[in-house]
Amino acid sequence: MEPFEVHILGCGSALPTTRHNASSQVVKIGNKLFMIDCGEGTQLQLRRGHVHFSFINHIFITHLHGDHCFGLIGLISTFGLLGRTAPLHIYAAPMLEKIMRPQLDFYCKDIKYPLFFHGIDAGKQEIIFEDNTVTVETIPLSHRMPCCGFLFKEKPKKRHLLGDAANYYNIPAYMRTAIKEGADFTTAEGKTIPNKLLTREPDPSRSYAYCSDTKPCPAICKQIEGTDLLYHEATFAESEKERARQTFHSTARDAAEIARRANVKRLIIGHYSSRYEDESVLLSEAREVFPNSCCTDEGIVFHV
């Protein structure tokens, strides 16, 4: 199967620590790289992680808190210095472009690539990106400012042509795509061979949901039902539940409850408050509710 990977560049929260960078991830699907969030220092993390900068064409920003977007201007500038020519698309609250406009006018007037801002409505569940293999949907969340997560879904894939059958019936190359898409085959003698004798099931279409920052939102469970991998913020432990509620964040247990209710296959948590010297308390609280939970950390690559 083609790769479907999540590279963790930063999984800390608002206050910087020596342990965690501000939020950013790169989702690799096939040979396409999608960035989610771009906190300060993200371009350095890309270097450290040996991620191919230039393959990133789409950046999705959940919300405008600084720890999710202060790295954008540096990354955009660096793309310019590196001589990028491919268009770059940024999906974010429309306010982002307004906030960045004087910087863009000052720093990016000579860049050689087109830069597009796509305003998104964080309150609406909708497909904001689509190509031949992938869709990206917004997941409305509830934070102190408009905020949405993103659901990456592979589109349904073609069936696998059975090599033995293809040889036996001598299926010509020009017919193969249609058969992979479900067509039957008619032999030179006029006999119809049903598709199910020629093909086997396609690879599953995988999905990844990124939900940060948010208080627990059970309303998202329907949308992310059965997702292969869920990243859910877990800023606090249960001992700080009150603080989590006040600041519209989640506890690790909250994240796990969402994972359980949404019946996802695996949960990864992050956006750790700087108060935790290590995240074992968060992980154990999550695992009590949803055993297949895991902590994110800078440099880890999760395979979906």
Place this chain on the structure above:
Amino acid sequence: MEPFEVHILGCGSALPTTRHNASSQVVKIGNKLFMIDCGEGTQLQLRRGHVHFSFINHIFITHLHGDHCFGLIGLISTFGLLGRTAPLHIYAAPMLEKIMRPQLDFYCKDIKYPLFFHGIDAGKQEIIFEDNTVTVETIPLSHRMPCCGFLFKEKPKKRHLLGDAANYYNIPAYMRTAIKEGADFTTAEGKTIPNKLLTREPDPSRSYAYCSDTKPCPAICKQIEGTDLLYHEATFAESEKERARQTFHSTARDAAEIARRANVKRLIIGHYSSRYEDESVLLSEAREVFPNSCCTDEGIVFHV
């Protein structure tokens, strides 16, 4: 003597590498911390270097290229999150505030501390900061945009009162400051004791010059004559001299020539181009001209 230290937070240039961060330094004089430049990731470097964030009250920005100022908004925001109340002063080209204004309006409307921007004229040599012990002067440089270095000078210090003499003449406490400032002492019997019998020479007034980014500017030698420590950019080796000239940068040899002509005591070089896997070629080229040269690196503290 009071500490006078230069903490290197970042000594890379425009393109990020895994070896060096974007430009930033903290100059510690006594218990005062001054920041010079604030490239992306500076607040993380402060954490890594265990520098006391909250003691930084003055930030000096040489010029507006992103690798010298993209870390400002993150640092300003973090000061807000940490509950800072002390005023913060930023000295930079007036354009900086204009570029940052929408960000400041969006992110800093709730900060509890006063934030002051002081516009500086990079083309003029002048004192832009002064308190009871230190002055900071601009050093006009020549780069692709207006740019100045900064010269930190301790003011002349008080003479040392000789303990034996103070006891012998029974000098009262209230007289001591005047004597340290050069006054003679008159005994109860009316005898005048000349100051030179009561005191010894004051500690030397130390100085530090920061010159980046710039093509070689011999005109600065007079201003920085005899400086204890000079940081001079050395973006390129001699093999890239042509490129250095085109981009208004210096080679390591250029930096050393300035150090030699200005008769400084010690040279430290930095702002390395990302093309150098290590900086030994730069260091050896500098040392050919000015033996007391040293490479900067993140985490190093130089004592002036």
